[in-house]
Amino acid sequence: MKNAQLLLDDPGWIITLKAVIVFAVCVVLTIMSVWGERRIVARMQMRVGPNRVGKFGLIQALADGVKLALKEDLIPAAADKVVFVIAPIISATTAFMAFAVMPLTGPVTFFGEKTVMQLTDIPVGVLYVLATASVGVYGIVLAGWSSGSTYPLLGGLRSSAQVISYEIAMGLSLVSVFIYSGSMSTSSIVQAQQETWWYGLVLFPSFVIYAISMVGETNRAPFDLAEAEGELVGGFHTEYSSLKFALFFLAEYVNIIAVSALATTLFLGGYHAFPGLGFTEQWLGGWFTLIWFFIKVLFFFFVFVWLRGTLPRLRYDQFMQFGWKVLIPVSLLWILVVATLRVISTTSQSRPVTFGFAGVVVLIVLGISTAFESSKKKRDSVVHPVAAEPNFAVPSLPSEITTINVSNQGGDRG
Amino acid sequence: MQPLLTIQGPETALFWFLAPLAVLAAIGMLLVKKAVHSALLLAWVMITLAIFYIAQDALFLGIVQVVVYTGAVMMLFLFILMLVGVDSSDSLTETITGLRPIAITAAVGFGGLMVSLLGHATLGRQPIGLEIANASGNVQGLAELLFSKYVWPFEVVSALLITAALGAMVLAHHQRTNPRPTQREQAVNRFRSGSLAGAAGLPGPGVFARHNAVDVPALLPDGTPAPSSISATLKARGDVIDSSQFQLDNVDTTVVEEK
Numbered sequence: 085m086k087n088a089q090l091l092l093d094d095p096g097w098i099i100t101l102k103a104v105i106v107f108a109v110c111v112v113l114t115i116m117s118v119w120g121e122r123r124i125v126a127r128m129q130m131r132v133g134p135n136r137v138g139k140f141g142l143i144q145a146l147a148d149g150v151k152l153a154l155k156e157d158l159i160p161a162a163a164d165k166v167v168f169v170i171a172p173i174i175s176a177t178t179a180f181m182a183f184a185v186m187p188l189t190g191p192v193t194f195f196g197e198k199t200v201m202q203l204t205d206i207p208v209g210v211l212y213v214l215a216t217a218s219v220g221v222y223g224i225v226l227a228g229w230s231s232g233s234t235y236p237l238l239g240g241l242r243s244s245a246q247v248i249s250y251e252i253a254m255g256l257s258l259v260s261v262f263i264y265s266g267s268m269s270t271s272s273i274v275q276a277q278q279e280t281w282w283y284g285l286v287l288f289p290s291f292v293i294y295a296i297s298m299v300g301e302t303n304r305a306p307f308d309l310a311e312a313e314g315e316l317v318g319g320f321h322t323e324y325s326s327l328k329f330a331l332f333f334l335a336e337y338v339n340i341i342a343v344s345a346l347a348t349t350l351f352l353g354g355y356h357a358f359p360g361l362g363f364t365e366q367w368l369g370g371w372f373t374l375i376w377f378f379i380k381v382l383f384f385f386f387v388f389v390w391l392r393g394t395l396p397r398l399r400y401d402q403f404m405q406f407g408w409k410v411l412i413p414v415s416l417l418w419i420l421v422v423a424t425l426r427v428i429s430t431t432s433q434s435r436p437v438t439f440g441f442a443g444v445v446v447l448i449v450l451g452i453s454t455a456f457e458s459s460k461k462k463r464d465s466v467v468h469p470v471a472a473e474p475n476f477a478v479p480s481l482p483s484e485i486t487t488i489n490v491s492n493q494g495g496d497r498g
Numbered sequence: 499m500q501p502l503l504t505i506q507g508p509e510t511a512l513f514w515f516l517a518p519l520a521v522l523a524a525i526g527m528l529l530v531k532k533a534v535h536s537a538l539l540l541a542w543v544m545i546t547l548a549i550f551y552i553a554q555d556a557l558f559l560g561i562v563q564v565v566v567y568t569g570a571v572m573m574l575f576l577f578i579l580m581l582v583g584v585d586s587s588d589s590l591t592e593t594i595t596g597l598r599p600i601a602i603t604a605a606v607g608f609g610g611l612m613v614s615l616l617g618h619a620t621l622g623r624q625p626i627g628l629e630i631a632n633a634s635g636n637v638q639g640l641a642e643l644l645f646s647k648y649v650w651p652f653e654v655v656s657a658l659l660i661t662a663a664l665g666a667m668v669l670a671h672h673q674r675t676n677p678r679p680t681q682r683e684q685a686v687n688r689f690r691s692g693s694l695a696g697a698a699g700l701p702g703p704g705v706f707a708r709h710n711a712v713d714v715p716a717l718l719p720d721g722t723p724a725p726s727s728i729s730a731t732l733k734a735r736g737d738v739i740d741s742s743q744f745q746l747d748n749v750d751t752t753v754v755e756e757k
Contacts (some may be wrong), residue, residue, distance in 0.1 A: 167538070205638055210563045218569025222541065225573065229534060229580045248573060268637060422676065 090191060090200050098194060102203050105182050112336040118145040121389045151479050157326040162232030165333045171230060172324065172331035175223025179338035181216045185209035186345045187271045188377050189355050192370040201374065202271065209270040210258055213346055214251065221247045223335065224303075224310070229337065231323040239319025242400065243303050243310030249407040250307075255414035257293040260422040261350050263379030270346075273388065274354030282359075284351035289418045293411055295387075298406065299342040302336065305392035309400050344384035345377075351382045421445050422498035520546040533579045541572045544739050557636050701727040706744035714741045 094102075119134065119142060126133025134141035159168055164488075166391040206212060221244050222279040228240015261283050262268055265276035277283055282290040300307040311319035318324075322333045348354060357364050364372050428438050520543050527539040544567045553562035632639055644652055648652040679687070688697050701724055713732055715723035723735075723741045732738055 165533075166532075166744060167534070206557055207635060208561050211558070215561050215564040215569065218565055219545070219570070221573060225576055225580065226534075226538070229576075237580065241577070244573060246569065251569075320688070336553050421704075449638065 090198060091202065091205050094197065096201055097205070098197055098199065101195075102201065103184075105201075106203055107180060109188075110180055110183055110338045110341060111334070113341050114334055115145045115149065116142075117337055117341070117385055119143075120385070121392075124386065124389045125393045128390075152330045152333075153192070155326040157328065158300050158323070160232055160323050163323065164230040164232065167226050167230035168323075171223045171227035172328045173223075174219055174226065175335040176331040176338070176460060178216045178220035178223070179335040179342060182213045182342040183338075183345070185212055185270050186342075186349060187274055187354055189373045190365060190370050193371075200271070205269060205271050208268045210262070210268050210273070210346070210350070212260075213342070214255055217247070217339075218251060220335070220339070223332075225330070227324065228320040229319075233323055235317045236320050236322045239310045239316045239322065241318075243320055245404070246303065246307065246309060246407075247301055249404060250297040250411075251408060253293055253411040253415055254297040256299055256305070256412065257290045257297065258350065259415075259419050260287050260290045263419075263422055263426050270349050270354070273350055274356065277353045278356050282351060282353045286355075287351070287422065288423075290415070291347075293415050293418070294347060294351065297407075297411060298347060299388065299391060300403075302343055303387055304336075304340065304390075306395035306397050306484075307403060309403060312397060341381060341390055344381045344388070347384055348377060348380040371432045389456060421488060512549070512553055516549060517544045534576065537572060537575050540575075543567050544568045544572065555632060555636065558640055570735055629681050696726070704741050704744070706741070708744050709737075709739070713737050714739045714744065717741060 123133040123141070134144035137144040137147050159165060178491050184203040185206060187200065187205070191200055193199075194201070202210065215370070224247070225244040228236045228238075228243075261273060264283060264287060265277065267271045267273060273283075280286065303310050310316070311321075316322070321329055324332060326391060355377040356362070357373070357376050364376075366372070424441060428441060441458070523539040523542045523546070527536045527543070530536055545564060548560040548563040548568070551557075551563060581587065620710040634642070701716050703712045704710070704723075704727065706714065712729065714728075715725060715738065716727040718724050729740050
């Protein structure tokens with residue numbers, strides 16, 4: 085609870101200043117990440133990307149933002165006006181709220197006050213992030229419903245179903261982190277990782293499940309079914325324009341940054357340096373940890389962009405099946421394993437018991453996967469009835485090809 | 499005897515700001531016509547309750563209230579309500595006669611039960627205060643109670659909820675009589691279904707100079723409209739426009755000079 089004590093004696097003006105800084109960081113990161121995403125995706129697609137406005141096109145996103153804000157603001161006649169206006173506000177505010185519990189730095193001196201760059205440190209910080217995410221879904225659902233049109237409704241339904249199902253997997257993947265760190269506060273989890281290993285290594289399956297479900301949670305490619313433009317036009321935000329659309333846009337990117345920051349905090353050691361580079365943390369009086377934090381966050385953001393540039397969009401039913409039938413059961417089993425290991429390691433110190441248990445788990449996993457594969461083979465061998473061979477009128481083919489003239493020189497054509 | 503309720507400072511301000519809003523929202527929930535608005539107001543009431551819990555040091559309870567009630571339960575509610583449509587309002591006519599007095603009796607009875615239960619729980623007992631209850635941390639204190647003293651009710655409730663969820667699934671789910679065709683089988687069947695017309699998907703609707711919405715059929719090479727280019731829903735609704743009016747012969751192409 086070192087961070088909580090440091091935060092406790094902060095005067096009000098420092099808290100206000102920190103809130104403003106967190107907000108500004110989110111907005112600036114959004115603008116820069118829109119630019120970054122367009123440049124990276126362009127490079128992956130052998131294009132150049134925005135390079136005209138400002139140096140390297142750096143302020144292209146800003147220019148686009150200004151243009152977006154100055155567009156005409158339309159509210160469809162069939163829309164439910166109040167809800168239509170509230171929806172983007174819910175989406176954007178909850179996205180920002182998640183950042184309040186992220187520890188951005190270790191202890192630093194801020195205007196003569198010893199503190200940490202974290203707005204608040206509550207004992208259930210990670211649950212708080214989940215709570216804000218679950219309220220954020222309201223923005224999407226209500227936007228889809230209040231537009232009074234078919235595509236947004238379908239998009240809203242899809243994305244809320246998606247966010248809810250992947251939030252379960254996400255929540256379950258966090259459980260093993262709680263079990264290992266013995267805390268639900270973000271700063272204590274960072275501290276616990278500093279004392280042992282990064283949980284991304286120790287709890288690798290949890291890390292993988294979290295990484296997958298965070299993409300599903302933020303409605304990003306390849307899981308961006310809510311905005312599948314080939315099927316649903318723009319999904320839940322089809323009818324939105326101008327600033328209201330900008331708020332959804334902002335919310336999406338702030339959410340990406342927030343889940344990346346949470347992944348950094350829970351699995352990659354938070355603001356601490358990479359192993360072996362701990363001596364850098366005292367450079368600049370602790371502010372150097374900010375750089376480590378953002379390197380890790382931007383790495384996750386790069387992975388988001390990488391996924392978008394690489395993978396095709398999933399079909400909706402495949403996506404939901406993956407969430408419910410693979411991610412959730414696997415994370416439940418993994419929690420079982422982690423909890424058992426934890427109990428073994430805290431009660432008896434004997435190594436053989438731990439290794440024996442791990443061996444049994446590996447054997448069981450191998451057995452299940454073998455059984456699964458053989459049942460899949462059986463299922464594939466079932467022949468489904470198909471219609472009879474059609475009888476189309478096709479030109480008759482020569483029964484036997486006798487000669488083929490192959491001329492490399494093209495002499496026939498002279 | 500010390501007063502049961504000691505609130506002061508910012509907490510008082512918070513209470514007097516949020517409590518009227520919560521009560522208004524609760525009353526509004528009963529009075530508004532649209533079901534989705536009702537659900538929204540209920541969600542707001544739950545969030546205010548969560549804020550009150552947090553203000554009273556029950557941090558875990560407050561956050562879980564948001565995650566579980568606002569995030570999961572209300573969202574499922576909204577899900578169902580959304581499918582009802584944006585324009586539908588509740589019909590206030592009684593479909594089954596005599597339901598209203600039964601409902602009122604049940605409501606009053608349940609209210610009385612709740613009041614008497616809560617009265618038993620709080621009146622005439624000296625509260626030890628959250629300071630002592632939270633001595634070893636809010637989450638830890640809660641976990642200790644939940645997994646020692648109340649482990650049996652906790653497990654029973656979870657078993658009950660799982661049974662309910664499974665029961666709902668069994669009742670709502672119906673078994674397919676024949677296996678669902680895979681994407682590949684559907685593709686094969688399209689090519690083997692007598693005509694190749696639909697093999698590459700149905701034709702799109704017509705695109706004309708004067709009209710390019712989904713309600714005009716495209717034209718076949720011989721000039722007749724292609725019925726398969728229009729969605730069956732639109733056809734059933736009678737929303738299909740005659741495409742012949744967009745044919746060049748029928749369109750008035752005389753240019754009027756503007757003055």
